[in-house]
Amino acid sequence: MNRxxxxxxxxxxxxxxxxxATCLHLETCEYLRSFGSPRFECDEFEGIRPSALAGIIDxxxxxxxxxxxxxxxxxxxxxxxxxxxxxxxxxxxxxxLVDIYGVATFYKSFSLKPRGKHLLSVCLGTACHVRGAQAxxxxxxxxxxxKAGDTTADKEFTLHTVNCLGACALGPVAVVDGHYFSKVNAxxxxxxxxxxxxxxxAVDAETDIRVFPLETSCPRxxxxxxxxxxxxDGHPSIRVTAAxxxxxxxxxxxxxxxxxxxxxxxxxxxxxxxxxxCPHCHAEIAGATVCTDCGAPMVAMIVRxxxxxxxxxRRGCKNxxxxxx
Amino acid sequence: MITLNxxxxxxxxxxxxxxxxxxxFYGFPIPTLCHMEGLSPYGACxxxxxxxxxxxxxxxxxxxxxxxxxxxxxxxxxxxxVRARKVILELLLxxxxxxxxIQDLASAHNIRRQRFRQEHEDCIMCGLCVRMCEEQMMAxxxxxxxxxxxxxxxxxxDIRSEVCRLCGGCIYVCPACQxxxxxxxxxxxxxxxxxxxxxxxxxxxxxxxxMCYMEPCVACEITAASKKxxxxxxxxxxxxxxxxxxxx
Ligand code: SF4
Ligand code: SF4
Ligand code: SF4
Ligand code: SF4
Ligand code: FES
Ligand code: FES
Ligand SMILES: [Zn+2]
Ligand SMILES: [Zn+2]
Numbered sequence: 001m002n003r004x005x006x007x008x009x010x011x012x013x014x015x016x017x018x019x020x021a022t023c024l025h026l027e028t029c030e031y032l033r034s035f036g037s038p039r040f041e042c043d044e045f046e047g048i049r050p051s052a053l054a055g056i057i058d059x060x061x062x063x064x065x066x067x068x069x070x071x072x073x074x075x076x077x078x079x080x081x082x083x084x085x086x087x088x089x090x091x092x093x094x095x096x097l098v099d100i101y102g103v104a105t106f107y108k109s110f111s112l113k114p115r116g117k118h119l120l121s122v123c124l125g126t127a128c129h130v131r132g133a134q135a136x137x138x139x140x141x142x143x144x145x146x147k148a149g150d151t152t153a154d155k156e157f158t159l160h161t162v163n164c165l166g167a168c169a170l171g172p173v174a175v176v177d178g179h180y181f182s183k184v185n186a187x188x189x190x191x192x193x194x195x196x197x198x199x200x201x202a203v204d205a206e207t208d209i210r211v212f213p214l215e216t217s218c219p220r221x222x223x224x225x226x227x228x229x230x231x232x233d234g235h236p237s238i239r240v241t242a243a244x245x246x247x248x249x250x251x252x253x254x255x256x257x258x259x260x261x262x263x264x265x266x267x268x269x270x271x272x273x274x275x276x277x278c279p280h281c282h283a284e285i286a287g288a289t290v291c292t293d294c295g296a297p298m299v300a301m302i303v304r305x306x307x308x309x310x311x312x313x314r315r316g317c318k319n320x321x322x323x324x325x
Numbered sequence: 326m327i328t329l330n331x332x333x334x335x336x337x338x339x340x341x342x343x344x345x346x347x348x349x350f351y352g353f354p355i356p357t358l359c360h361m362e363g364l365s366p367y368g369a370c371x372x373x374x375x376x377x378x379x380x381x382x383x384x385x386x387x388x389x390x391x392x393x394x395x396x397x398x399x400x401x402x403x404x405x406x407v408r409a410r411k412v413i414l415e416l417l418l419x420x421x422x423x424x425x426x427i428q429d430l431a432s433a434h435n436i437r438r439q440r441f442r443q444e445h446e447d448c449i450m451c452g453l454c455v456r457m458c459e460e461q462m463m464a465x466x467x468x469x470x471x472x473x474x475x476x477x478x479x480x481x482x483d484i485r486s487e488v489c490r491l492c493g494g495c496i497y498v499c500p501a502c503q504x505x506x507x508x509x510x511x512x513x514x515x516x517x518x519x520x521x522x523x524x525x526x527x528x529x530x531x532x533x534x535x536m537c538y539m540e541p542c543v544a545c546e547i548t549a550a551s552k553k554x555x556x557x558x559x560x561x562x563x564x565x566x567x568x569x570x571x572x573x
Contacts, residue, residue: 083482096488098468101481105470 021084022047048078053085057092067095067103069295071110076295080111108162109290115158116151118196120144121175121288122184125164128171132185136172137161139186143193156197165288167219167300167308178289178298179323180308213255214238215304221281225301227252232261238301240285241277244268251276253311260318270316273297293319329397344388344399345373353401356410356430358417358500359451360389364460367452370417372430374409376400385409415439420446426500447501448478454495462494 020026020038023045031044039045056073060066067089074085081104090097104110122137137148140159144152151158167173170182176196184192213235217224227239232254242251242264249265251274268274273296276285287298287310296314298321303309312319326337331348338347343366348355358370368390375388377399385406388399400406414434417427419441427449452469455478459465466489470477480486 086481096465096468097481098465102468102470106472 019045019047019049022050022082048082048085050084050088053088054092057089066093067100068107071100071104072290073295075110076290076292080114083112111158114151114155116155118157118177119160119175119289120157120196121160121162121165122148123163123165123167123171123173123175124161125168125171127164127168128173131172131183133172135186136174136184136189139189140174140193143189157193162288165300166283166286167302169219169222169302170308175288178287178292178310178321180300180310181323182306182308214257214309215255216301216309217304218278218280218283218285219300219302219308220278220283220285222302223278223280224304225279226255230263232256232263233259237263239279241279241282242268243275243277244272250279257309257322262315268315272315273313274315276313291317291319293317327393327395329393329395329399331399332401338393340393342393344375344377344386344391344393344397347393348375348388348399348401355388355401356434357389358426358430358449359453361453361457361498364453364456366390367456369451370449371413372410372417374406374413376403376406410434411436416441417449420444421449421501424449424501448499449501450476450478451500453498453500454478457494457498458489462490462492464488464490464492466490467495 019040019042020029020032023029023042025044025046026032029044031042032039053074056077057070060070060073070089070093071081074089075081078085086100086104087097089095090100093100104112120140122133122140124133124137141147144157144159146152146157146159148159148161165173165175165180167180167182170180172184174181174184174192176192181188181192215224215226216238217226225238225240226236228236230237230239230252232252233256235255237252238255239250239252242249247266251265251268252263254261262268276299277283278285285299285301287300289298289310290296291298291312291314294312294314294317296312296317298310298319299313300308300310303322308321308323310321310323327340327342328335328337329347330336331344331351332353334351336347336351338350345355345357345360345366355373355375357373359367360370360373366389368387371387373388374385375391376383377386377391377397378384379398383405388401411434414427414431414436415438417424418431418436418439421427422439422443423445450469455468458467464486466486467478467480470479470481480489
């Protein structure tokens with residue numbers, strides 16, 4: 001059966017033939033319709049170039065367990081896992097598509113469908129639930145006219161409900177593109193939606209310029225991370241427990257916002273993803289999002305005086321976010 | 326060699342032998358569902374439970390995955406084991422009552438009632454098909470997708486797999502599969518169409534839930550189009566050969 005007979009199905013086909021397979025214009029493209037076969041070069045192309053994708057995949061190599069990292073990186077870059085990205089991952093790593101598809105569908109943080117410009121997660125975990133998170137979620141659904149799990153018709157928002165974001169002390173919690181909103185109630189929903197549309201990163205830009213000390217605490221138990229015994233950059237350091245590979249020990253971060261000084265019990269090789277734990281309640285301190293630069297999970301801490309600080313868990317990556325709430 | 330005790334009988338076996346293998350070798354029957362010779366043990370159905378240890382430390386383990394240990398005391402049909410098996414069978418009946426395999430097991434174990442909410446699953450997640458496809462057919466065409474309640478078996482993206490060999494191995498080993506080639510009413514389904522090569526699904530209304538992975542079926546030549554009329558893109562006048570090409 002030739003390509004013309006197979007029609008559009010072929011263009012969407014797995015092998016990602018040509019550019020059209022991932023082009024945003026695929027469904028409406030007149031050019032393509034008149035030609036009937038996919039292009040390999042095209043000025044109108046908008047989407048994911050197979051070569052760029054291959055670059056991401058190869059960066060991680062095919063080592064065992066590398067699949068999750070690859071998928072995270074692909075998703076961080078494109079917002080979802082395009083079908084041909086999975087095929088390409090299989091092809092380039094030599095793993096079978098079944099395994100990769102299994103991983104991609106197993107974890108909730110992966111999406112096989114394109115998502116909206118903004119990812120909005122409303123926490124329905126126990127702590128948030130008892131403070132009325134259900135009403136908040138309903139309000140979001142109504143205002144955005146979308147069911148949880150789906151994307152709005154204008155492709156602006158994808159709404160998710162999640163079970164505990166690890167920031168119970170701030171509940172009910174909603175997270176938009178990694179920015180935390182605390183103590184949300186139905187009447188705040190509208191302003192959150194508006195703010196998200198006009199850009200949340202504006203807050204970052206302001207705070208980024210100055211260098212000032214932050215006092216942080218555990219988002220789970222609210223105990224302070226500050227260690228006045230050991231100064232870093234002349235200020236009490238932020239002390240947490242860090243785990244990577246088979247190592248487990250303390251880690252101190254500078255509390256100066258804008259400084260990247262770190263001390264740790266065991267030397268942490270560059271590019272290692274570190275798991276952070278609270279030294280008081282021993283809960284893992286994990287954020288709801290992944291680093292937009294490197295795809296590693298972000299780690300979230302409460303900032304005294306109101307706010308949420310997020311840092312990338314990858315050693316050497318300087319990505320961070322600070323929300324005032 | 327390892328020496329252990331099964332139902333009071335002292336036996337010696339090679340290291341690495343599972344309790345199931347030992348018991349069967351010495352003539353103590355243990356029912357199994359997700360176990361099959363030639364496939365790696367998986368421990369999904371729990372039907373093969375046996376009791377090990379003594380006194381308050383006695384516990385139930387799945388014999389198909391538990392390796393023989395020096396000095397182990399094993400009971401393959403103690404009251405506790407029998408009770409556990411019966412409950413497992415009841416649960417299996419609750420989720421997949423139309424399976425001939427499960428019905429036979431239930432009747433062999435004297436199950437006369439089923440106290441749980443009745444469902445009609447077309448898969449019990451035993452993983453036999455997945456292992457068959459991977460380990461015997463070397464195809465890896467199908468696998469588990471998703472997790473928890475929404476876990477399913479199938480090909481990636483639910484499209485015809487390029488690596489599927491159309492061998493039928495998956496259907497052959499599936500304990501729930503008879504459903505897939507039978508009547509439109511799951512309650513009345515038991516026919517084994519695949520086995521006797523006279524699939525009744527041909528004469529009846531196409532059964533929407535049929536979900537074997539072969540396109541088309543080697544036994545009955547039913548194709549995706551007629552199995553799932555609402556999604557099939559099949560046009561009139563095409564033969565089965567074309568349908569193979571047609572992606573769902
Ligand atoms: S715009 Fe170009 S790349 Fe995109 S679908 Fe049309 S022809 Fe293909
Ligand atoms: S028919 Fe296809 S899916 Fe089934 S066991 Fe054979 S190769 Fe695997
Ligand atoms: S499809 Fe059949 S063989 Fe495969 S896991 Fe389900 S019940 Fe088992
Ligand atoms: S279509 Fe064929 S192989 Fe599939 S269930 Fe029906 S008779 Fe069996
Ligand atoms: S319950 Fe909402 S953050 Fe924990
Ligand atoms: S046969 Fe042992 S768990 Fe299924
Ligand atoms: Zn804590
Ligand atoms: Zn990073």
